[in-house]
Amino acid sequence: MVRFHPPQPCCDSRREASLIRYANKDQYLAQQPGKDSMKKICGKCKVEKDINCFSKKCKGKSGTQLYVSYCRECNIEYQKNHYIENKEYYINKRNEQKISIRRYINSKKNHCEECGEDHIACLDFHHKDRNEKTFDMIHALNYCVSIKNIQKEIDKCVVLCSNCHRKLHYNDRGR
Ligand SMILES: [Zn+2]
Numbered sequence: 622m623v624r625f626h627p628p629q630p631c632c633d634s635r636r637e638a639s640l641i642r643y644a645n646k647d648q649y650l651a652q653q654p655g656k657d658s659m660k661k662i663c664g665k666c667k668v669e670k671d672i673n674c675f676s677k678k679c680k681g682k683s684g685t686q687l688y689v690s691y692c693r694e695c696n697i698e699y700q701k702n703h704y705i706e707n708k709e710y711y712i713n714k715r716n717e718q719k720i721s722i723r724r725y726i727n728s729k730k731n732h733c734e735e736c737g738e739d740h741i742a743c744l745d746f747h748h749k750d751r752n753e754k755t756f757d758m759i760h761a762l763n764y765c766v767s768i769k770n771i772q773k774e775i776d777k778c779v780v781l782c783s784n785c786h787r788k789l790h791y792n793d794r795g796r
Pocket residue numbers: 663664665666667668691692693694695696
């Protein structure tokens with residue numbers, strides 16, 4: 622059962638999950654089996670609907686199933702508006718994350734393992750075994766990958782300057 626939570630400003634990953642669900646909303650709205658005959662009035666549109674039109678919440682104290690107060694359609698609308706109204710906040714937060722990711726990645730680039738070049742602008746991460754590569758470091762920034770996963774990826778790499786890196790891949794290709 623897919624849960625629907627209103628996005629909290631403090632929780633980016635949950636917001637992303639709900640946005641993904643929003644993107645798949647047609648599929649999501651289609652999951653409404655009608656076997657349960659309970660009804661509930663939506664707190665937003667005030668329409669009485671089948672209980673299956675509401676997403677399940679955690680169980681209550683006595684073990685009874687609780688449901689969110691807005692029907693699925695209203696919940697989707699609510700989440701979309703929430704994002705639009707708080708867009709600036711989310712964009713700022715994302716930019717801050719990017720800055721700290723960039724800082725972290727740069728702090729791990731000391732010098733080229735081949736020639737010792739140490740200018741940060743020239744240094745790349747090269748995957749020692751390309752089969753173990755999960756992502757390129759550039760994606761760490763674009764997708765705001767967690768520091769923990771970035772470090773995992775860095776552990777599979779050596780630092781090379783752009784010249785040594787190019788030469789290595791050139792030789793790899795067998796000229
Ligand atoms: Zn509603």
